[in-house]
Amino acid sequence: MNSFFARRYVIAGIFITFIAILLARLFYIQIVDDRYFYIAANNVVRKNILFPARGPILDRNGKILVQNEPVYDLMVIPKQVKPFDTLKFCQLIGIDKEGFDKRFEKAKKYSPYRASIFEKQLSVAFYRSLQERLSDFPGFFGQLRSVRSYPDSSAAQFLGYISEVRDKDIENSGSYYRPGDYIGVTGVEKAYEEVLRGQRGVQNLMVDSRNVPQGRYANGAYDTAAVAGERLISSLDSRIQKLGEKLMQNKVGSIVAIEPATGEILAFVSSPTYDPNMLVGRERGNHMAKMYQDPYNPLLIRPIQAYYPPGSSFKPLDGLIALQEGIINPQTTYFCPHYYMAGNHRVGCEHFDGVTDLRKGIAMSCNTYFCNVFDRLMNRNGAKNTRQTFINWKEKVNKFGFGVKLNVDLPNEKKGNVPAPERYDKIFGENRWRSSSIISLAIGQGELLATPLQLANIECTIANHGYYYTPHLIKAIGDKKITKKEFTQRNYVGIDAEYFEPVIDGMQQVVESGTAANARIPGIIMCGKTGTVQNPHGKNHSIFVAFAPRENPKIAIAVVVENAGYGSSWAAPIASYIVEQYLRDTISKPKAQIDYILNANLLPPPKGSKPKLKPGKTDTLQKAKPDSIVKPELKSASAKKKKKPDTVYYANQPKRREDE
Template sequence: MNRFFERKFIVQGIFIVISVILLSRLFYIQIVTDKYILSANNNVLRKLIIYPARGAILDRKEKSLVQNEPVYDLMVIPNKVKSLDTVQFCNLIEIDRVGFDKRLIKAKKYSPYKASLFEKQLSAQIYASFQEKLFQFPGFFVQNRTIRSYPDSIAAQFLGYVGEVNDRIITQSGGFYHQGDYIGISGVERSYETLLRGHRGIKNIMVDALGRAKGSFADGRYDTLAASGERLISSLDKDLQKFGEKLMQNKCGSIVAIEPSSGEILAFVSSPTYDPNLMVGRKRGYNYAKLSNNPYKPMFIRPIQAEYPPGSIFKAVNALIAQEFGAIDSNTTFNCTGGYSYGAKGFMACTHRHGPVNLRQAIAQSCNTYFGYTYNRMIDHANMRPVNAYKRWWNAVSQFGLGSRLGIDLPNERKGLLPTDKFYTKRWGSNKWGSGFNISLSIGQGELGTTPLQMANLVATIANRGFFYTPHLIKAVGEKNVIKKEYTEKHNIEIDTRFFNVIINGMSDAVNLPGGTAYFSKIPGIDMCGKTGTVENPHGKDHAVFFAFAPRQNPKIAIAVVVENVGFGATWAAPIASLMVEKYLKDTISRPPSYLDRIYLANLLPPIRIKPSINVTKSADSVKNNHNILKPTVSIQKNKAKKPNE
């Protein structure tokens, strides 16, 4: 035994103690605590969001209006970004150096270790060339998405557009939306957002230290599938819509066509329109600004947001109500001497001296005088105070859906204007007023505002002889073609069906009898019933309107056409309506090409300073002199009341 032999045990003791220390530590980090397992998962797990495809939107024949197109969002995790060839990178995704730095700083600000959007919506072509070089750019990866694409570039205002959610929406959604999600901002995209958006899925993939994908995590056990949005079948007829937009090119105005038996909207033209494809892709912001600044306001949804006095079609409403109230019947005749006189000096001019006219003729020839008398009878001679008679009249009119939102499935519908008795009482400072104080209501002018949609619905109601379904654009949702309940409810007008015949006869005469206001727009072989109108516009040339339905028996289409700033209704609005009707009913146009070309080629846009008419309340139909239409009695003028229609 050599000396210090016992020190062997000390040395071996040290070895054993150290080994035990190492094992204890390992026992702690491997078995006792699970924080390292979580950290390991954080390291390798990347949650890839599988964005659902938005629901498709089809037309009534199930032809596609909106498709989804793949795009690629470039994402970045800033702290994984290493030095890279910035020039090459920028060239690949078509940005400049300043933009590169700006984006990276923005991403860093959001989070240095979380993925955020670097550049959105790379096209398939850019992605293809970029993808090959992706490995050179650690920290970057690509996320698949789809964006909207519109094969026919039609129905922009109806379809609306989608955009990225903002912070407010994210907060309000209670966690449904995340940064970078898309949401419908206008049109059907917005009103059916909850159906169209679908559900996002999560795919867990493993990545290496450079952020390169290395396969699925736990064989996809924790992945969730994305659920596509529901399919929508719209009531729109794609061909009719396309035709309508073509007819309305270079014109301001609207076409709304409704199937009377269902309330389904067949065409929804707002002109000038724009290519909905402008509102997707990387240039969306630029295009949006450009469209917003366009003086013709292409993003203004005229069919539901522009309000005009209804004009002559309102004579039909008055005629119906007057019959129902017993103020007139189909044989009642008034003598038109070129106008209707009322009060002390009040005079409402008519277009012609019609002489004695009955109701049918009054409708066909749009006689102002006749309806002045009719209105006078309803309000002033109803065995009740005129104010109460007006209330009764107001109730009857509002059944037609005027003065309130119809409830179309689009956001931001305007309700129009149908003044209550209180409005006039306030205006005249007393409730002792009569028909002379708002006589222009007799011919659909004055303080009335109707949207083209309301006008079309009015026609549909007449075509149906007394009922309508709420006009709507989406007739079926999802694979099971569910229809919203509110669009299956019939709204009945409390007017006897027999009172409609004389009106419809008059409207038929207007189109089909030589000398009718719209004879020029008669369609061979189709008994179209129509009514022209001209809405005088204080800002410029009159607006032309035309309402029609066809065929007379069992009507298939009711239509309202408004063309702004073009004068008399029969010149532009009626031909457009008749072409639309013929196109829909026969699918061919029998009129000569010159008839079509005249409309296609016409540039009827007002001079650029003109603002679109949002509230044109001061106008008159077929009244040459729109001043002094109404002359209130002297006694009330003493009350310093404002004159109407100034």
């Protein structure tokens, strides 16, 4: 009897153990391990991600710069794929067998049970022809999304581009992004990513055994709608943006135009540029590879990343500092004998200017005048205190936005360079350098470097008689105007308004009768300054900065044309066309003169090639008074040790993303 009860307990224990194991297995399958859930769900329900349209970007007049167009991504769920004719499939979508294997392995590695992208950005027409055959290939289906489209093919460096997210992007976003999502990489697309990207939605579809949709799951009760990104209104004027890009064809350089009264950027030209539509679609990777190999680096955002010595365009700033410090007054004169002796070396001046005051010094771009001014600035506290005096001067220059970031609403802005005293301590020894050692700074050469945006911003400061607004490119998000405090707050530079008038007088004379007389616009008073920047690698760089009209200025501009010669020959005419087009919506100059600029090819020889033109040879559009050129004997302070002077250098080539 006891043995019977013992056997009964054993048998009961076995059943209980079996049931416990079964329940534990069911718990594991349903709660812990989600593989079976996905297998079951994917047999019945397909989660279709609804990608929101990125917000469009418009110019200041409502013209569309960026919009969206529909495309399809070909998706795959590896576990649902059954044996099929892979060669036939490859022919249908235009890939080879090696490409198929690579894509399929990547999809399996991501997840055998979840959908991932097999082939990106198929056009609507292409997908329609493919869709008829997709039922022959279980596990593959299309997913609708949108990509960027650029109607005018302009402003590429300003707008930037988007690309598929990398693992690093997913990690940095706190897993907001998923593989296959797109993210802004450069330009406005990156700076305003959170505003432009919108919010994803999900659509749950019932599918049959052939993966054909049979309707909404639970009548759409678990669906969520996609929310489109916000519309951005930029400050760009597409009229002068496109004109600037045409004028800079076959040239290397930049054009930046700003509205002084607001800090809104009107034109943002980086040359050479590219068609932003090239970075959309299946050929994107090939186009990107070619641009990385281009010796003229079209991916460089020159307005905020390229450095240039400001040259003679820096002279008004030095004059303003000297006026504020009481070193000179507008009537202070110096005699120009065609040169200036800085210690034992000679700084040449382009003209024999004779007795020269501030207005004439600016109008004729007299090196001698401004070397004398700089010498007095540096020696105001005695020669032995040059270092501390220089530090004070550097702080004043920084206030104008030189050597510091202006904090424009674009990523990767560079700050330029106003040299620190430690640099000269290293070259000459501590407290062993004097004004004559750094005299090249007096005329905007040597170690002084600025971006084109900084050059244009200086003109805003002069036009406003002592202050500027932080330059920015977006003026409205959706229906709301930009209200960021930094975009509406005046940045004063520490110069009294009264000291700007004589400087502006001189800049007006530059255009009316001085070095930029060929850029004069009938009926418009434009105040400007030419600059011809020394370049040891070829012809000098042509620079022109200006604002117009003199009263209630509407536009400030900086034009840089590399390896082009005199500032009066190329940069000044280009600036005058942009200014007149903006103010009058027309250009009064003869068509032949405009065509000469449009058709000119000033591309310097690529690095490593033998230049066709001898350094120093200069093209001229028409006879005009040239601005001052730094003579070969004038070197930067560091050049005395290095043999080569500092002139222009660029920011590093943009790093390639893994998907490019």
